[in-house]
Amino acid sequence: MPSHAALLYFPKPVLKTLLFSLIVVSLAACSSDDNEAVGAGGGADAGGQPTPGVTVETVETQDVEVSQDYAGRAQGAREVEVRSRIQGILEERLYNEGQIVAAGDSLFRIDQKPSEAMVESARAQQRVAEAELRQAEREWNRISSLYERNAVSERDRDTAQSDRELAEANLSVTQAAVAQAELNLGYTDVKAPLSGVTSLEDLPEGSLVEVGTLLTTIIQQDPVHVRFALPEDDASIQRTARRAMTGDEESQSTSAILIRADGDTYDQKGEVDFTASTLDSRTGSVSARAVFPNKENEIIPGQFVRVRVTLQDMEDVVTVPEDVVSEGAEGAQVFIVEENKAVVRPVELGPVVDGRQVILNGLSEGDNLVVNGHVSLQDGVEVDVSDDEEASDSSEEESN
Structure with missing residues (x-):
């Protein structure tokens, strides 16, 4: 075989290695060209990532306006126990249980006959005292005239004067007795001390009541109070409410919005008028109260509601x-x-x-x-x- 043909001969393993190297070099060259093209286009940064x-x-x-919601329970502004002020037989209930009554409405009637008799007796005693006073005044006029003419002794004059003064005092006592008897007669008509909702009666008609016997309870619904608890760190609202309690005219009251259990907002705005001065050690909170008008009695005492309080105006x-x-x-x-x-x-x-x-x-x-x-x-x-x-x-x- 000629000598130049020996230069073209390669073993098979060596030939495969050479071909693989040529392929890798070609791929690398293509990748480099693509990267340069992308970089020149402006749609990506030098690292090949697109511009965000x-x-x-x-x-x-x-x-x-910064506000916070707090869970609370509605309560009547006042809850008053209606009690008997005299002893007697409960004759009649004059209202329907659960009815809204106005201040001054008649609620119960207690037997009036014993009180009427006491009034007549007191008035009779007053008339006796008036007659005794008139007699004592006549005696005093007569004795004082005789004393001026030296017809009676000084002792007689002093006795007549004392009798007149005693008669005047006795008349005052009988007048007070008449006033007390008439007052007791008025107590037989038990009236509502305030406007509100009545509870169930505690005793039926015909019962014997004593002085102080509980007859019913009235809950005032207008305005309505909502009691809630402030976290310890809500210091700003605590300070504002306390200034309002002391009547500080320079301080603005803390407004409040009531949110019902169904999520609806009550259309009447209220204000926080009280915060306790001490921290409840059991809950780590401070008791507070908001007041809302409730003329239509839409908010019922006992309801669970939320109070939205304005904490800060920024x-x-x-x-x-x-x-x-x-x-x-x-x-x-x-x-x-x-x-x-x-x-x-x-x-x-x-x-x-x-x-x-x-x-x-x-x-x-x-x-x-x-x-x-x-x-x-x-x-x-x-x-x-x-x-x-x-x-x-x-x-x-x-x-x-």
Whole structure:
């Protein structure tokens, strides 16, 4: 075989290795060309990642009312026990049990005959005392005249004067007895001391009642009170309510809204007029009371309700959607856009009001806040600002 033919001969294993190396080199060259083409197109960064799209919201300030809901129970403003003030037989009940009565309405009638007899007896004694006084005055006039003519002794004059004074005192006693008898006669007509709802009668007609016997109970429904408990750390509302209790004209009352068990809001506003001065050691809370008008008796004592209390009025504060706030190395943070770059802003959080987070510090009016597309952002990354929320949402999905 000629010598130049020996140069073209390769063993099979060596030939396979050479072919594999040529294939790898070709693929690497193609990949490098593709990356350069993508980088020149402007749709991705130097690392091959697409520019994230975000939606921004211009930061504005507003006045915010901070409120809190508390569970409570409705109660009547007053609950008064109606008791008998004299002894006698209960003759008649003059109202329907559970009926709403007005102050001064007759509720029960106690047998009046014994009281009427006592009035007549007291008046008769008064007439006797009046006659005795007239006789004592006539005697005094006669004796005093004789004394001036030295016809009687000084002792006789003093006796006549004492008899007249005793007759005057006795007349006063009988007059008081008449007034007491007439007062007892009036007590036979048991009247409602206030307007409200009556309870069941405690004794039926025909029962013998003593002085102080409970006849019924009246619950005043207008206004209605709601008792609730304040957590220990709600110091601002506690201070405001206590100032209102002391009559401090400079302090504004704490307003309250009542929410029924079905979620409906009561159309009459109330106010917190009382907070306890001590902390309940068992519950770690402070008892409080709100007062609401209830002319139509829509709120029934005993109902479970919620009281929405205004804790604070904040002026010119920034609010943002809750979901734009994330946790960073320095705490709570948000992203804003400056010169088409995402910038991290640490923020100080306040309360959440109507689904929006109050920002106490960290944002200024006019800042461009990232509200969509912020989930995978990094500080300093260039972003594509868009008003299309769907584009931002799709960008987040691709990043995830």
